[in-house]
């Protein structure tokens with residue numbers, strides 16, 4: 001299926017397509033929702049949903065069902081247009097429109113291998129009827145957290161309230177405001193490509209005289225993650241994280257050979273990595289190492305680092321299993337306009 005319209009199927013057509021798919025040894029993930037006013041949060045969610053199987057089918061509620069679910073003013077975008085836009089996405093293999101508030105009939109017809117839903121649900125809070133049909137079909141459940149601050153309701157509110165310069169400015173720095181420390185992660189691994197993107201972001205940070213004294217120890221081996229966690233009194237959760245980037249700095253390379261420059265350069269790289277993780281839908285948490293001597297020594301030993309290379313911090317990295325709200329801790333008292 002290539003053109004978007006070819007990807008929009010009736011439930012019967014989708015059932016036949018799913019059968020064919022399975023006959024050729026492929027797996028199918030299914031998710032359902034309204035997907036009104038498609039936004040980045042939707043797309044990132046669908047990309048992650050698609051990564052759970054060989055193909056992704058998105059079932060969307062009909063306009064009549066959306067009115068029942070969300071009120072007479074919704075949907076804003078009609079079902080055919082919602083389906084068309086979803087079908088235009090590379091990560092979406094097929095779309096069906098179902099005329100009900102519940103997707104039970106779709107699940108009965110398709111019997112997905114994986115059922116994907118937003119992280120605001122759990123197996124316990126799913127509709128009981130839908131859950132029973134999915135269980136009977138032997139589907140695996142996967143809950144993907146939504147990207148903080150991205151929702152159709154927020155977009156509608158912003159349009160209704162009128163976008164003041166303040167709102168527009170806040171929206172532009174949202175990728176920064178929505179970076180929060182993530183300490184609980186999904187079991188999904190973080191791929192090499194994603195880690196490399198993070199490292200590229202890290203090494204794009206400012207550095208005094210561009211000396212780049214940093215050194216990134218990127219760890220995904222579970223036994224090594226556990227060993228690092230043991231050395232960090234406030235970082236025990238790292239043992240359950242899929243990845244860690246330990247940032248160390250080389251005193252010999254730092255501007256003027258000075259500790260402070262080295263620490264500032266490594267810290268700038270750490271923040272760039274955490275911001276990039278947030279932009280990619282990943283999450284992370286800074287775990288303090290320097291200046292605690294026992295932690296510095298323990299990690300130097302663990303990574304066999306010479307005395308002039310000092311571990312500065314460790315970043316726990318993974319797919320978030322929690323979604324703290326975006327925020328700033330802005331305080332007027334902390335500012336002086338001169």
Ligand SMILES: Cc1cc2nc3c(=O)[nH]c(=O)nc-3n(C[C@H](O)[C@H](O)[C@H](O)COP(=O)(O)O)c2cc1C
Nearest residue numbers: 179180181182183232234235285286287288289324
């Ligand atoms: C230098 C430094 C050391 C930190 N060490 C730890 C740590 O050892 N364990 C931890 O859970 N969080 C640690 N954090 C994360 C802070 O607790 C967190 O950034 C702070 O509470 C603000 O929350 P936010 O990141 O969600 O905005 C550290 C942060 C910094 C900058």
